[in-house]
Every structure is written in C-alpha cells, then in structure tokens.
Amino acid sequence: METETLALFEYLSFEFLEEFDVFAPAKTGRTRDHKPSEMMRGFLHCYYRDIYGIRPVERELRNTVVWLSCGFDRPPSRDAVDRFLTDLEHVVDEIFDHLVEQAAYRGLLDLTYCIDSTDVRTMPADQDASKCYDPTAEEYYYGYGCTIVSTGQKIPIAAEFTKSKQAPEETAMRVTRDALAVEQPIWMIGDSAYDTLDWHDHLLAAGGVPVAPYNARNTDNPKDIEYRVEDRIEKLSKGVQLKQATLDETYNRRSGVERTNDAVKDCGLGHVRARGRVHARAQGFLALCLRLVVAITNYERGDNPGSTVITV
Known part of the structure; x- marks a missing residue:
C-alpha cells in the first residue's frame, strides 16, 4: 500500500494548489493546519483504495504509513478533511485541466x-x-x-x-x-x-x-x-x-x-458519497483527476497507461 501511494505522487507535483486563493487561511479565525497538496495526495490515495466519504477518509489518514506517505506532519482532523473537500469544489475544474495538460505533454x-x-x-x-x-x-x-x-x-x-x-x-x-x-x-x-x-x-x-x-x-x-x-x-x-x-x-x-467511463468509475465516479450536487460534482471530478494521475504514473513507470492499477 505504501509503495502504491508513493508511486501515485512520484511523477506529479501538487504544489501548484498553493496558488489557489480558495485554500488560503482565513484572515481572521482559523489557520490552515495542512497544505492543500498534502490533502490532495490523501484524497487520491483514499479514492485509489476505494475509500470514500469524509469519515472513512479521515479514518484512513490516521494510518501512520499513509499520512507520512502523503506528506503530512500529523494526521488531519475530520474538520480539515471536510474543509478541504469544500474548498476543492471551487477549483477542481482547474486541477483537472492541469492534469489533462500533463497528459497531453507526455503524448498520451x-x-x-x-x-x-x-x-x-x-x-x-x-x-x-x-x-x-x-x-x-x-x-x-x-x-x-x-x-x-x-x-x-x-x-x-x-x-x-x-x-x-x-x-x-x-x-x-x-x-x-x-x-x-x-x-x-x-x-x-x-x-x-x-x-x-x-x-x-x-x-x-x-x-x-x-x-x-x-x-x-x-x-x-x-x-x-x-x-x-x-x-x-x-x-x-x-x-x-x-x-x-x-x-x-x-x-x-x-x-x-x-472503457474510459468504466475506468473513471473504478476511480470513484461509481461511488459518489455526497449530499448535494456541488459536493457530488467535486467528488466526480476528483475521480477524473485520479484516472489521469494513474495513467500518467503508469506511463512514467514504463507500464500500460490504460491500466487502472499501479503495479509495484
């Protein structure tokens, strides 16, 4: 599990998420506990492992191997997980477009x-x-x-x-x-x-x-x-x-x-666990993003980009 998680993030950087204002800490009140890049890795890991929903994701990210592999300094709280998914709704289209550009750059x-x-x-x-x-x-x-x-x-x-x-x-x-x-x-x-x-x-x-x-x-x-x-x-x-x-x-x-539809459903589109269209749409696009990440990872590792799994 640790090897698969690390492979998902070996060839792609999610630091560009820091540039989105939606993830910035509020001027008053709470401070941000975790970087959006860490949370993105956490969600991608969970979706890859068929783990969906705020509570199941939060429980999975308590696993020491998992939160360390995703770059956390400590496990995120349930509120932090929920907050990230809410913020993600505003920029998930742009994240998807960024990953499409990465796939195009690699000739996929x-x-x-x-x-x-x-x-x-x-x-x-x-x-x-x-x-x-x-x-x-x-x-x-x-x-x-x-x-x-x-x-x-x-x-x-x-x-x-x-x-x-x-x-x-x-x-x-x-x-x-x-x-x-x-x-x-x-x-x-x-x-x-x-x-x-x-x-x-x-x-x-x-x-x-x-x-x-x-x-x-x-x-x-x-x-x-x-x-x-x-x-x-x-x-x-x-x-x-x-x-x-x-x-x-x-x-x-x-x-x-x-076949693409089936592959994206394997990445989470077939397991939307949300209340409300906005949340459902964000989780759907997160599944699309995971499909691109898996394809790019397999390509970079010399494996079949069409596969929905990462072989380690």
Missing part, C-alpha cells in the same frame, strides 16, 4: 476523440439528486450524469456533470469546445444522441470530422445516409466525400469512451 492523447454520457449514482439522502432513467441499462437510478470526452488509452480530457445521464445539447457543445481547446483531433465520435446540426457544423468549422449515426427522428423524409456528416460535407464542402467504410471503421472506435 491521440487524434480520435469520443464523447459519451454515463450515470453517476449517489445516495437517496442526496436531496439534489433525482430519479433518472438509464436507457442503456433500461433501468431507473438515483443520482446524476456525467458527459465525458476521452482519447488515447482511457484518458478523459473534458467533462461536465449533468442532472441526469441524458445530457442537454448545450452541455454536449460546451464539453466539445473544452475538448477542442486541448488539442485538435481528426475525428470526434458520438452516438446518435449527438446527431445535431450545431455539433456537426462546429466540429467541421474547427477542422475535425464528426462521426455520429444519423437519427431520422422527427422527420417525414429521412435522408439516405448512415452518418449525418455525409450530408453536411456534401452541403458545406463541394467535391469532398467520405468513404462509408472509413466512417464505419472510425465509429467502431466509440467503445473507447465506454
């Missing part, structure tokens, strides 16, 4: 992006959560959703929390723009839920090729196409054609985002 991204939504199940006591329907599993669940763009070997590069698994088009567009800001892909793959004109035209204008199955919903005159991009290319780029076999082969790579 490729030129094919995939976008998909997954369920985020939480406790019935969470008053902000709602009863949602998962059409893939054909069942109802209690919680939220998360839209993720992934690439490479199970590498999440953009994400957003949603009210349910079925994300609105505005969220899909925002997450797509965030992904394009990381690096420019050749392909962007989504299922039929992403068969919208705005999504296709935005990607084509940015220089990427959207690949989503054509959905003939709400029309009396369906087009004779398999993918929406066939029609958009014909209208927007005269003389340019895409081979059907190429589109089929590309779309078959969509399973990559499903």
